[in-house]
Amino acid sequence: MHKKKALSEFLGIGTEDTERADHNDSLLRACGGEYYVLTDEEADELAKEYIRDTAWAFNAWFILDHIEKDIPEEAIKKIQELYEGANEAIIAMIDDFDAFVDDAIGIDGRGHFLSSYDGAENEQGEYFIYRVN
Secondary structure (H helix, E strand, O other), X not given: OOHHHHHHHHHOOOHHHOEEOOOOOOEEEEOOEEEEEEOHHHHHHHHHHHHHHOHHHOOHHHHHOOOOOOOOHHHHHHHHOOHHHHHHHHHHHOOOHHHHHHHHHHXXXXXXXXXXXXXXXXXXXXXXXXXXX
């Protein structure tokens, strides 16, 4: 099954009613919305990328759970005030970024990071579908 067919079946429409949203074969448009249609591996990679880009925005307590050094929570919050500018500093403090990602996905699910529309992860055959808008 290809991605357009998976989305079409999920939405109950014909494949002719789906189209690529951009140069990315995984982002499709149908029924007035845009959807990521991803394999399990692609979903893991995209979620990891999103988490890496937004590490600065995680709760300070969650970040502290992934730092072995004794750093006060207030220090993390002060760094976070730099918004996106704090991202590299936060990532540098995290001892095991893969564990950080696994814990974040374990708590919130991949849909939280990949589906800005409703936070849902939907499975259709071998693909996972996330509504973006």
